Amino acid sequence: MRKLLLLCCFLALLAGSVWAQSGTVSGTVTDKSGAPLEAVTVSVVESQKSTLTDLKGNFRIQAAVGQTLRLSYVGAKTLTVKVTSLTHQQFQLDISGNNLNEIVVTGYTAEKKKDLTGAVSVVNVNDIKDIPEGNPMKALQGRVPGVNITESGTPNGAVTVRLRGITTLNNNDPLYIIDGIPTQRGLQEINQNDIESIQVLKDASSASIYGSRAAAGVIIITTKRGRKGTKRIDFDASTSLQYYNSKLTPLNAEQHGEAYWRAAVNDHQDPNNNGIYTYNWNNDYNNPVLTNVIIPTYIDGAHTMKAADTHWFNEISQPSVIQSYNLSVSNGSENGNSLFSLGYYDNRGIIKDTRDQKITARFNSDYNFFNGRLRVGETMNTTFMKDPILPVGDITMLSIIENPIIPIHTVTGGWGGPVAGMDDRDNPVRLIENNKQNINNFGRIVGNAYIDFAILPNLHVKSTYAADFAGNYYRAIQLPYVAGFLSNPANKATQSTDYAMTLTWQNQLTYDLHLGKSAFNFLLGEENIQDKYQNFNGTAQGLALNDINYAYLTAGTSNIIVNGAGSGDALLSYFGKANYTYNDKYLASVTVRRDGSSKFGADNRYAVFPAASVGWRVSQEEFLKGNPIVSDLKLRYGWGQTGNQNIANNATYTLYSSIYGTDPTWDADHGSAYDISGKNSGTLPSGFTSIQTGNPKLKWETTTQSNFGVDFGLFNNKLSGSLDYFIKNTTNILISPPYLAVLGEGGNEWLNGASMKNTGFEAIVSYNTELSRDFRLSLTGNIAAYRNKVTYLPTNVLTGYPGNGTTQTVLGRSINSEFGWVADGLFTTQAQVDNSAAQPGKGLGRIRYADLNNDGVIDDQDRKFLGSSDPNFIYGLNTSVSWRNFDLTFFFQGVQGGLVYNNYKYLTDFTSLAPGSNWGNRVLDAWTPQNPNSKIPALTLVDRNNEGRYSSYFLESGSYLKLRNVQLAYDLKPVLKKVKFQRAQIFVQASNLLRFKSSSFTGPDPENPNNIYPIPVVTTIGINLSY
């Protein structure tokens, strides 16, 4: 074979020897990192001959020494070189800042970025791979315009992801497509390091092919696979320290006593009339002066609890460590490739014992047969997670409201707890200690296998079958305890399992056709999805030992109770897609999907979701070719429809459930068992509870979206970016509104109701430059904004939306509108009190509500729309500087505008809304005649003025700017020359290091104003090695 080649060359040489040294020039074109570039145009300037590089970047072309080769590639700086010899040569093109040839996975197929006509954002996975968040979506926060992500600080916490505002009132979570298989489970269940790419399909023209579940957007995740011709071992390790830089400041024991005193004297009540504190004061209610607060030695009559000064939040929280290790091995050849990866993630939690441990293993391979005509492959992903079952919400809440005077332990080592005069609230440290032995085990196995057969070289049939099993198992023991006046001498064992299963079968036919300058891609597909869920749990009491190892149901001797339930739904879909490209210049795409869902009534079971889009690559036109400024310019327009079916599986049916009895502790028993024969115990007769009113006419919620987009590259793509403007109309919004009480239980009914419109724009701009050989700078900024408006509001769903249900409705306003009273400052003089509208409970230092209808009475007619929680815009800025072996990245993210309802204010500003609990230190600065400029209402023990009402007092600015991430990496490759690392880097980084918020926001963090689990600062040191 070699000889033959040589012979050919020789013959060619002979043929060309007519004129000097002429012949075939061969070469390989790569990018700066050495990766081969396909489809680079190589032309000989003199002879006008041209060719394209193949998959491996190789080309051969007839040329002669002295002639000029021109290598051009979309978006890259064109390279011109003189042919100096006919030997095989290496060429490098600078494609930094160019991603036009990037392969983008879109609906069921892949396209090059330059051919896209929809609004698709590609996430630079490199930017986020080192951020040890446990959920890749967290790391994505602020990086993609139009994608709004909010998180909490929980170690395994799921995130809230919103694409282009709120699309519906129901589940707004986007649909995730992981390696082609749709799922709505959160991404914390997979290993962030396994992710090769993330693409966000924001507009309907690109998402519509996912039909009935795509209305809230689609995020496509592709995981890593082995690459042909590579053998590679990657190892990444990092250790992080997380801690708080923001938290609430509750009162200490003495301050709490002082606040109580102030509240009591404001009420003209004897402050000494309480169970704990004694006060030395001047006994003058009109000008009270406190000399000192006397704290007793013991707080309980039995003298078991010494008065303490417990900072409960400090007792339940800790600076803690996150460890993350990943190993991946991959291999690829002509006949196939394989990859195996193993990950371990251990987040010890910022709240003690909220540890999350996760082990993931991933294996995938592809095999080629018959010269690549038949390909089969599979992916197997397993996840195992271990989390203690702690009532974290209770613990964090209690850590703020539990009285500081309560000790953690009694003098004999028992649990401290509330005494008379306090709230019946438990000791949060006890909740941790008594529950930490109860561990939930989560396991998930996702497997898929495909077969892809090329009937013709350009006609493929592919069938994929995927099974996704996810299940929880836990066993728990409830331990007996005494904590203050709270106690429970009984123990209880619980065993619980559940599993969720999704089976997906996809079949598709793809056909590529090139006719002259026209290129067509066709896709025809079918997909069945079946979801099943089942759970079982049992509890038993009367265990002989208080030991988790004994806590099995069979060890129980009394109150043995079992529960089990299940549900299921199915989707059956057909879809098709046609892409057309003319001369790399004019682009068009059409998709259609027909979905059937078991969730809807027989009459409305199927719906069709069409979409179409066009694109014009203006820069390919003659008048712009070679333009020194504009290197790339594309205009896009897309239109499409998507659906939402996120409702209860059985919403079309009127249903009863044989609910025997429910736990009545925090909500009334909804059961139907009754001791009709007066036996007092034993199995009771029971009946059925109405749980739902069916609506057989129920149908899809439909979102219709138009998207106008521009992609541009300027100055040889040094400056590039995209702008998108969208109009999104959602109709038939599914809602289960509050209903008239006379309907009783099960009066809830799903309806197709309102319509709303979102309009918005998104922009992302990147600037990449090489200031010198050693110094590169890259800046990427993005900004997005949307406006929401309810455009149709039928009366049968009015009660489900903000407003008073009659005269003031949300029609024409944002769905996120806030409706309530206007807090018009405080009454600071008696004259103001006397001359204001009648307001039950008004008085000096109380909040004055505005009499909006001027009828002289403050009542529910004085509410109005106060604004909305929609931000004006959200933005992000990523800056990356590399100098020699150093890489420095910092990333800011922010939200501007929008109101947030600051729930903390109930505790930080009032002693009356949670009178038995601890309060925030803002109460020390509350209004008194002696402190007349305070904006905080006068302290009182009784909320006479209904100050907890939904009012502008609690609405504060949600603006913030955060330094989300800063990272410094150092490339070790030059240092470790002896070992042939492909990649060797160490890094330090920090997340959430700096935060700027509006001064009008009085809580710790406007990003999660209602979540007591604050977002920690995470500082990390790590290493990445590839061999």
Place this chain on the structure above:
Amino acid sequence: MKNIKYIVAAVMLLTVASCKKYLDETPQGVIAASNLNTPSNVEGMVIAAYSALGNDHYTYPFSNMWAYGSLRSGDAYKGGGGPGDVSEFNQYETFSLNRVDNGSTDGTWYNLYVGVARANAALALVDNMPTSTYPNKVERQAELRFLRGHFYFLLKILFKRIPWIDESIPKTSYDTISNRSYSSDGLWSKIAADFKFASEHLPVTQSDVGRATKGAAQSYLAKTLLYQAYTQDDNNNVTGIDQSKLALVNTYCDSVINSGQYSLDPDFAQNFLPQYENSKESVFAIQYSVGDGTPQGRVDYGHVLDYPMDVEYGCCGFHSPSDNMVNAFKTDNFGLPLFNTYNNVDVVPTGDYKSITVDPRLDHTIAIPGHPYKYQTNLVYQAAWARAPQSYGSLLSLKEVVAYTDPSFKRLPPFMSSSKNWEIIRYADVLLWKAEALIEMGQEQQALPLINMIRQRAINSTTLLKQADGSATSNYHVDIYRPGINCTWTNDYARQALRFERRLEFAMEGYRFFDLVRWGIAGDYLNAYFSVEKNRTPHLTDAFFKKNRDEYLPIPLNQINFSKGLYKQNSGW
């Protein structure tokens, strides 16, 4: 074209799953309304309607009504950790702070309508059952109308004007039924009609003791007619007493009395001890249970906050008798109540129940420091068991609680309660309704023996009221009315005696406020109470009863909004 076969195969693959049945997901673990039409399922639906009697919660305790009837009557303070602890009830207690958006009011309204809806759902099914397969049809209809009558009765005394919905009305037109479709009197007639139907079709006895009987229905009918007899205008003023209704009250009470099924328990205590449940005094009671396979037992959840704070119990110190209530148990030298002077001297701060004389029902009703708790001489109630003495004093209510050693006791941390039944109607009530009707008909002489039956039983109820050393807990001295000897039995005097007797006999049992409204004296009575009581406890500083408004709770603002203004607010609100 050998590839044709591949193409055909590929297209077949794409259409292979076009099976229609793929999308027919049968609902799992639930039952469609259409499947309930079997005799055993219908029986279950009847049970479910009974079950609603006790499906209340501590923020809307309609099973025993303490927060509405006891708390708002001057008999009790809210109790608990302070005025802000379940502040909705502080609004009830003070009246002046009450609001149309009080969450407990909305919860009460909703959950009482859940009871109505359960009865209606079962009735709709029973109505369609043929007697051939469902021989109990008429009896079950009667039981269900009894239950519906009960829920409507509660709604009526709480809210006055309510939407009336029965099983004949399709759910789709519920939103067209206003709370003003019937007049106040018309609503009473609808409720009375349900109890009348029940009284005509229920058996005298039931093998299941929890089921309504003829006697229960007649008693409830008498109660309804008694309330209806006191006519009210639109501003809640009592405008007269309908004598024909009183005559019917008398008739129905007589039917119950003459049935031979009922009698007073020999000792008052037995009404409040679990071992005497379903005694002859129990006309209709909510049947509670524990160890019954439900997560926490079907216990008396409405009273779950009412236990003291000592280590044997632990939460939550609600429902504290007022000083005024305690003073009402004082007796004079004749052993009779001090109608007008009982509250002049407050006995509570002294804690001395030995140097005065009291009705023994005091120690059955109220936990007092130094007195045995729930008749247990080894468990003496302490002042330190109170939750917030600075606001609510040291007393607690006793009738609803049990000894922690009793098998009916159940902890549901942080709360606790018991499976002890709660009486909706006990026979003593029937006797006093008859007495009240007679007095208002000018037949006070016939009322005297009825009232004296109640007092005689009180006289006989001191056996359990002993300290550890066997001595009487308090100085008991109580007697029957002996006209000419210890009193002059005029019509006016009889009315005072009747009203005072009701207060003592049913103290803390949840209906006192509704007696006051029925008699048309709520405003004057309560404002007089507040003027004295607010000097004893700081939490009543704001208390004021607004006449022509506070006789009823407001229609919940939510419901007015959800009805899009179809429901009209009550007078004065």
